[in-house]
Amino acid sequence: GENVEQHPSTLSVQEGDSAVIKCTYSDSASNYFPWYKQELGKGPQLIIDIRSNVGEKKDQRIAVTLNKTAKHFSLHITETQPEDSAVYFCAASRDDYKLSFGAGTTVTVRA
Amino acid sequence: NAGVTQTPKFQVLKTGQSMTLQCAQDMNHNSMYWYRQDPGMGLRLIYYSASEGTTDKGEVPNGYNVSRLNKREFSLRLESAAPSQTSVYFCASSPTSLEQYFGPGTRLTVT
Numbered sequence: 001g002e003n004v005e006q007h008p009s010t011l012s013v014q015e016g017d018s019a020v021i022k023c024t025y026s027d028s029a030s031n032y033f034p035w036y037k038q039e040l041g042k043g044p045q046l047i048i049d050i051r052s053n054v055g056e057k058k059d060q061r062i063a064v065t066l067n068k069t070a071k072h073f074s075l076h077i078t079e080t081q082p083e084d085s086a087v088y089f090c091a092a093s094r095d096d097y098k099l100s101f102g103a104g105t106t107v108t109v110r111a
Numbered sequence: 112n113a114g115v116t117q118t119p120k121f122q123v124l125k126t127g128q129s130m131t132l133q134c135a136q137d138m139n140h141n142s143m144y145w146y147r148q149d150p151g152m153g154l155r156l157i158y159y160s161a162s163e164g165t166t167d168k169g170e171v172p173n174g175y176n177v178s179r180l181n182k183r184e185f186s187l188r189l190e191s192a193a194p195s196q197t198s199v200y201f202c203a204s205s206p207t208s209l210e211q212y213f214g215p216g217t218r219l220t221v222t
Contacts, residue, residue: 001170006153032209043115043201043213044154089153097142097161097208098169101153 002027004092006102014110019077021105023090026071030092033066033073034099038087048075080109113137115214117202123220124192132187132217134202140212142205143185144169145177147198148216154201160185161208192221 003026013019025033031052036044050057050064050073057064061080066073077084090102118133136143141162146154146169156169160179174196176188185204189196199218203211 004153009151034210036213043203043215046210046212049210093209095208097144097159097167097205098156099154099211100170101155103151103153 002030002092002094002098002100004090004100004102006090006105008105009103010106010108012108012110013080015080015082017080019075019080019084019107019109021075021088021090021107022072023074023092023102024070024072025092025100027092027094028068028071029094031095032093033064034091034093035062035064035075036089036091036101038089038104040086044089077107080107082109082111085109115202115204115212117200117214117217119217120215121218123222124189125222126193128192129188129190130192131189132200132202132219133184134186134214135184136202136204136212136214137183138204138206138212139182140204140206141182142208143179144203144205144211145175145185145187146201146203146213147171147196148201149198157187157200192219194221197221 034049038044063076091099144159145157158177202214
């Protein structure tokens with residue numbers, strides 16, 4: 001099955017700086033890569049996703065890049081704000097209803 | 112539009128007891144999912160239902176059963192709870208086989 005590794009496990013950034021989270025996947029047939037944000041005591045929330053036919057996607061302060069050859073994808077958050085503090089999960093799927101999640105990155109934005 | 116709702120929010124069981132976790136969605140989504148979340152392990156798929164009338168095993172189905180009652184509702188049953196099933200359980204739904212929307216979770220403790 002698919003194996004998704006996520007790094008780093010914790011990330012502390014100064015408010016206004018950028019944050020980058022990286023994930024690698026093992027199944028070359030995977031073609032869908034979402035990112036979820038989970039705040040304390042809540043369910044994961046889909047914040048951005050990318051399909052394998054696209055190399056980069058942006059939505060305001062967040063962007064995701066995909067390198068299919070190297071089988072890795074990354075989440076970039078620019079101009080971080082305190083409300084960006086949360087746990088972020090990457091995931092991968094081969095469009096078969098099954099999402100394989102990374103272990104998560106706890107992001108702390110210092111004021 | 113409540114999205115995905117789950118009941119109960121919290122539950123404590125003794126080893127060997129049974130219970131059913133309830134999930135409902137009001138987004139007219141075709142597919143529904145059950146995950147468990149354990150510290151440092153991300154989310155793992157227990158069962159999913161691609162459409163009304165179908166259910167399939169995920170990564171960690173042992174000890175669980177599911178019922179897709181209708182298009183809106185998807186329940187998860189623990190027949191004989193074990194301490195290893197202590198976890199946070201999330202239900203999700205999706206209009207396709209890709210993007211998934213999660214409920215608020217049920218925190219289950221088995222003593």
